[in-house]
Amino acid sequence: MKTLKIPEATVIRLSVYSRYLAQVDRRGITTISSGEIADGTGVSPAQVRKDLAYFGEFGTRGVGYNVKDLYWHIIKILGLNTTWSVVIIGAGNLGTALSMYGGFRERGFKVVGIFDNAPHKIGYRLNGVEVYPMERLKEIIEKEKAQIAIIAVPAEHAQEVADQLAETSIQGILNFAPCVINVPERIELRNVDLSVNLELITFNLALRRSLKGGK
Amino acid sequence: MKTLKIPEATVIRLSVYSRYLAQVDRRGITTISSGEIADGTGVSPAQVRKDLAYFGEFGTRGVGYNVKDLYWHIIKILGLNTTWSVVIIGAGNLGTALSMYGGFRERGFKVVGIFDNAPHKIGYRLNGVEVYPMERLKEIIEKEKAQIAIIAVPAEHAQEVADQLAETSIQGILNFAPCVINVPERIELRNVDLSVNLELITFNLALRRSLKGGK
DNA sequence: TAGATTGTTAATCGATTAACAATC
DNA sequence: TAGATTGTTAATCGATTAACAATC
Incomplete structure (x- = not known):
């Protein structure tokens, strides 16, 4: 994990993304693009990709992100994978x-x-x-x-x-x-x-x- | 009043300043400098002056700010002068x-x-x-x-x-x-x-x- | 391959800080 | 006047956005 300082706004947005992904997952959707996440959460697609880029590469070029995988990656980043x-x-x-x-x-x-x-x-x-x-x-x-x-x-x-x-x-x-x-x-x-x-x-x-x- | 866009962080800090000024006023202090406000609220003196500068000139060069006056100026800026x-x-x-x-x-x-x-x-x-x-x-x-x-x-x-x-x-x-x-x-x-x-x-x-x- | 979308770099934008002339 | 502190400009810093090469 990079030691770059993460903007607080990024962490707050990650929380928003994770909630949105949970909702999308419940609808049975398996793949999502940064543009769709952006539309669903009211930020820019570049912002979504940039926020995620602090922590790793979670998507597939030309395809997008696996909804469940990305959800769990963010949950882990936020420290919410444990109670x-x-x-x-x-x-x-x-x-x-x-x-x-x-x-x-x-x-x-x-x-x-x-x-x-x-x-x-x-x-x-x-x-x-x-x-x-x-x-x-x-x-x-x-x-x-x-x-x-x-x-x-x-x-x-x-x-x-x-x-x-x-x-x-x-x-x-x-x-x-x-x-x-x-x-x-x-x-x-x-x-x-x-x-x-x-x-x-x-x-x-x-x-x-x-x-x-x-x- | 200038039509410049005010950063949200500035508004939040103004709220903090006003609470600090109320506290200082209760101690009977009448004059305060940007440096003292900064110390009391954990920001930089330049930040204090810049935040206030969006809304007018409330201080006296070489002297500082009148505690009560500045308090009420900020309360008015925040829209809190009415119930x-x-x-x-x-x-x-x-x-x-x-x-x-x-x-x-x-x-x-x-x-x-x-x-x-x-x-x-x-x-x-x-x-x-x-x-x-x-x-x-x-x-x-x-x-x-x-x-x-x-x-x-x-x-x-x-x-x-x-x-x-x-x-x-x-x-x-x-x-x-x-x-x-x-x-x-x-x-x-x-x-x-x-x-x-x-x-x-x-x-x-x-x-x-x-x-x-x-x- | 052609179309799509990522990851990342460079450009832009905005906010904070440093510095200083104005002035009490 | 000398010392102090404001108000403001310029310099710096950091975050967002645009653009595009990489690649599925």
């Missing part, structure tokens, strides 16, 4: 929603524990997954071999939770709290700010208005 | 979580209605917001003057919901269903795929592994 065990920190509304989110299971993620420090929540099961007290974080992560943690606590407590996670064998953190957190280099961190997505909409709506009104 | 009324389609776990998500309220978003077609959910209140049947979608959107809709239904029903929204006066749609949907040009659309965020983590973890093992 990932996930813990969720915070059994509030967001944590509860995420624990039941079908989109995770579909892509091979398995929620193995939810953590909270509200005594009345401990011991409950959400979607079959037990709610544990925060004191058992390290124990359960190690017992269940969880590799990824999702932080779904209020912003005030996010860093505190991150510090506790840093003491465990967790490899990746997805942070939904709207704040910046610091974690050791060895942990792969990603922040999702749900509000920013609405703000990108309001920005564009405000821009449209000012173009109409202002001009 | 936006939001409806959520789908009273499942995600819809429920989003209806109670503090991060929205903080930035001036107000959830004015939740819609579902499960009879046993109708009439309930989530966080003070009523759950309405889908048949009343258009009526309530128009009555409440909702401008933005959040789709939080399973992927199979997302397009159907989008079609119904297209019949209303809704101006923007935030789609959480992991699928591509089509809406009229006049509607500002944005997709959020929660699973992709986990996949960006697993991709990097898989990459780290292969670099360690493969090399």
Whole structure:
């Protein structure tokens, strides 16, 4: 595998391609061209081929790509050929929603524990997954071999939770709290700010208005 | 206002700057330089100045920026100087979580209605917001003057919901269903795929592994 | 072979960074 | 005035697109 830096946009598109290929496969289609993938996912054919070229040669010139093969190649590239065990920190509304989110299971993620420090929540099961007290974080992560943690606590407590996670064998953190957190280099961190997505909409709506009104 | 195309990354950073400025303001600081904003948000000072330059001149050479003024300038740029009324389609776990998500309220978003077609959910209140049947979608959107809709239904029903929204006066749609949907040009659309965020983590973890093992 | 489509290189486009004149 | 920091231009960097040789 080349050591070239892969653009994040490429990884996101690979995810989109894989979903589209799964859909095409369900329709019983066995071969597909970069142009067809492009049409189905809203990118350019050159983009599709370039994205794939970072990782190898998966097609046959003059023919195209085998749908199933390419699907599995991408799944492997994305690291989704194995099941990932996930813990969720915070059994509030967001944590509860995420624990039941079908989109995770579909892509091979398995929620193995939810953590909270509200005594009345401990011991409950959400979607079959037990709610544990925060004191058992390290124990359960190690017992269940969880590799990824999702932080779904209020912003005030996010860093505190991150510090506790840093003491465990967790490899990746997805942070939904709207704040910046610091974690050791060895942990792969990603922040999702749900509000920013609405703000990108309001920005564009405000821009449209000012173009109409202002001009 | 210039008609230059603004990079999406710039808009996202403006959102980050505004949160940082709010925090700095709470500490009672009145003036700030691009370098300090850069340090506080993890970008370069040139980036901060360039991002702001798309929209005007907000600083004083040799001095810096007035914290409060700049905060409000950015809030206005993001279209957040007015309250936006939001409806959520789908009273499942995600819809429920989003209806109670503090991060929205903080930035001036107000959830004015939740819609579902499960009879046993109708009439309930989530966080003070009523759950309405889908048949009343258009009526309530128009009555409440909702401008933005959040789709939080399973992927199979997302397009159907989008079609119904297209019949209303809704101006923007935030789609959480992991699928591509089509809406009229006049509607500002944005997709959020929660699973992709986990996949960006697993991709990097898989990459780290292969670099360690493969090399 | 002729037609089709890949993989890859070169050209283009756009975003970030460095540098500095303007100016408080 | 001297020091500081902005706003902006030019240089750099990186990603996308166009084009085409390779080849099925």
